[in-house]
Amino acid sequence: MTAPSVLVHRDQDLLAEAVAARLVTRIADAQAARGSASVVLTGGGVGTAVLAALAAAGARDAIDWSRLDVWWGDERFRPGGDPERNETGARAALLDHVPVDPARVRPMPPSDGPDGDDPEAAAERYAAALRAAAGPGEGPVPAFDVLMLGVGPDAHVASLFPGLPALRDERPVVAVRDSPKPPPTRISLTFPSLRAAREVWLLAAGESKAEAVRLGLAAGTDLVRAPVAGVRGRERTLFLLDRAAASGLRA
Numbered sequence: 685m686t687a688p689s690v691l692v693h694r695d696q697d698l699l700a701e702a703v704a705a706r707l708v709t710r711i712a713d714a715q716a717a718r719g720s721a722s723v724v725l726t727g728g729g730v731g732t733a734v735l736a737a738l739a740a741a742g743a744r745d746a747i748d749w750s751r752l753d754v755w756w757g758d759e760r761f762r763p764g765g766d767p768e769r770n771e772t773g774a775r776a777a778l779l780d781h782v783p784v785d786p787a788r789v790r791p792m793p794p795s796d797g798p799d800g801d802d803p804e805a806a807a808e809r810y811a812a813a814l815r816a817a818a819g820p821g822e823g824p825v826p827a828f829d830v831l832m833l834g835v836g837p838d839a840h841v842a843s844l845f846p847g848l849p850a851l852r853d854e855r856p857v858v859a860v861r862d863s864p865k866p867p868p869t870r871i872s873l874t875f876p877s878l879r880a881a882r883e884v885w886l887l888a889a890g891e892s893k894a895e896a897v898r899l900g901l902a903a904g905t906d907l908v909r910a911p912v913a914g915v916r917g918r919e920r921t922l923f924l925l926d927r928a929a930a931s932g933l934r935a
């Protein structure tokens with residue numbers, strides 16, 4: 685686990701553009717080094733703004749989209765195409781506009797998918813897909829090149845909410861019921877899977893995130909109270925913020 689570095693940009697628009705530029709470089713570097721790259725997407729306002737900024741960036745063509753694996757850190761357990769699904773937002777913002785290999789885009793199963801309305805079975809299915817994609821010596825999930833996460837004002841990340849049992853679950857992917865943020869039923873990677881990433885990028889914009897960001901960086905934060913403090917990359921952890929989200933940090 686790596687100690688986080690903090691980068692602050694002026695506002696959410698600039699943050700999204702800067703993260704999109706960083707993604708181009710990160711993905712192209714990983715493809716040069718290992719032949720392909722893997723990213724884990726997040727829903728939420730900033731995460732989706734980053735994807736839209738990437739779609740609009742001329743430099744996006746520096747990515748070989750056909751050699752990119754796309755995963756999600758969490759998903760709202762809703763029918764395919766539902767506007768609440770993180771997948772739906774990511775497709776509209778980016779994936780529908782670039783030549784990704786459809787077989788390498790791995791959304792979490794919807795509630796009308798192969799397992800029907802059974803989020804536990806859907807979580808197991810996603811865990812099996814991750815296991816199958818993991819290389820030798822990588823464990824139950826791949827060593828993702830970059831994993832992006834939003835954070836809630838309550839300091840949740842992915843669908844790991846304060847106080848819920850998913851925080852202590854060692855399985856790679858779990859069903860979450862009773863999420864305090866609607867919709868109540870979700871699927872989420874757990875801490876061990878999130879921590880398998882080479883790089884973790886925590887994205888936050890706006891004053892409402894300032895306390896969660898502060899807790900995420902403070903020493904000794906209780907992970908049950910502030911899950912954001914529990915996610916670190918194996919090689920690098922970045923907190924990518926706008927000024928308002930960074931306003932609780934000491935200069």
Ligand SMILES: O=C(O)[C@H](O)[C@@H](O)[C@H](O)[C@H](O)COP(=O)(O)O
Binds near residue numbers: 728730758770833865
């Ligand atoms: O399902 C969700 O709610 C998202 O996956 C969630 O993890 C989100 O990323 C954060 O809550 C930040 O969301 P905003 O950027 O919209 O505040």
